[in-house]
Amino acid sequence: MHEIAPHFVPFKGAVNFRDLGGYDVGAGRQTRSRCIYRSDSLSDLTEGDLRRLASLRLHALIDFRVPHERRSHPNRLPPEVDICTVPVGFWPDGVAEIQKAIRACSIDAAGVHRATIDFYRRFPLDHSFEYRLLLEVIEEAAGRPVLFHCVSGKDRTGFGAAVVLMALGASESLVLEEYMLSNTYRRDIGHLMPPGLAASVVEEFTSVNPRYLEGSLNAIKSAFGSVDAYLEQELGFDDRRRANLRDLLTEVP
Numbered sequence: 232m233h234e235i236a237p238h239f240v241p242f243k244g245a246v247n248f249r250d251l252g253g254y255d256v257g258a259g260r261q262t263r264s265r266c267i268y269r270s271d272s273l274s275d276l277t278e279g280d281l282r283r284l285a286s287l288r289l290h291a292l293i294d295f296r297v298p299h300e301r302r303s304h305p306n307r308l309p310p311e312v313d314i315c316t317v318p319v320g321f322w323p324d325g326v327a328e329i330q331k332a333i334r335a336c337s338i339d340a341a342g343v344h345r346a347t348i349d350f351y352r353r354f355p356l357d358h359s360f361e362y363r364l365l366l367e368v369i370e371e372a373a374g375r376p377v378l379f380h381c382v383s384g385k386d387r388t389g390f391g392a393a394v395v396l397m398a399l400g401a402s403e404s405l406v407l408e409e410y411m412l413s414n415t416y417r418r419d420i421g422h423l424m425p426p427g428l429a430a431s432v433v434e435e436f437t438s439v440n441p442r443y444l445e446g447s448l449n450a451i452k453s454a455f456g457s458v459d460a461y462l463e464q465e466l467g468f469d470d471r472r473r474a475n476l477r478d479l480l481t482e483v484p
Contacts, residue, residue, distance in 0.1 A: 244275035247384035271384030274304035285309035290375035385413035
């Protein structure tokens with residue numbers, strides 16, 4: 232088991248804001264701190280949160296939420312800081328159907344589990360454009376801080392973090408451990424669930440499970456044979472571009 236250092240960045244209005252620095256990516260190197268951040272919704276940031284966010288000196292923000300999510304809960308950002316915002320919102324096929332079934336209380340926890348694995352399998356291929364853009368924005372930032380986020384910061388953002396860490400050379404086991412931290416920093420949305428919905432369904436819907444991300448990784452291996460081939464053939468990051476990312480975003484501890 233890898234030692235996972237504390238990566239949580241404390242905000243009152245965001246519960247799953249994390250720094251991807253300090254992770255072992257092999258060859259005696261680790262990811263740099265204060266370079267790549269991941270988060271849940273930024274719509275409830277307090278004035279103190281805004282000051283903290285400004286102190287991070289973000290160069291770019293990638294927003295994986297779809298337009299109606301951004302309209303209903305617009306990000307609160309420091310007005311005095313110029314942050315390049317890149318909206319690349321998407322919903323994987325199957326998410327709308329899960330949400331509809333939950334509103335109707337017509338799905339059980341096992342059904343949510345199966346459906347979530349199905350849409351995670353779609354991340355690598357159906358949404359390669361969005362994750363390629365994530366890497367390109369990070370590449371363009373040239374070491375300047377970048378933040379990416381969605382609503383809960385666990386699914387769209389979770390696979391995004393996996394892509395970034397794998398591009399930098401992290402092992403599959405470390406990627407899974409980092410992904411699972413979203414269960415520790417989980418936003419309480421129980422009040423948004425319909426009356427009568429089983430607690431087991433709420434738990435399955437709001438948590439992460441290693442089987443979910445493994446679904447993405449298995450889809451990659453099935454289609455490309457390896458993560459390296461996926462990064463090069465589908466996302467356009469060959470050995471040269473990945474070496475550049477490692478130079479920018481990793482260091483000898």
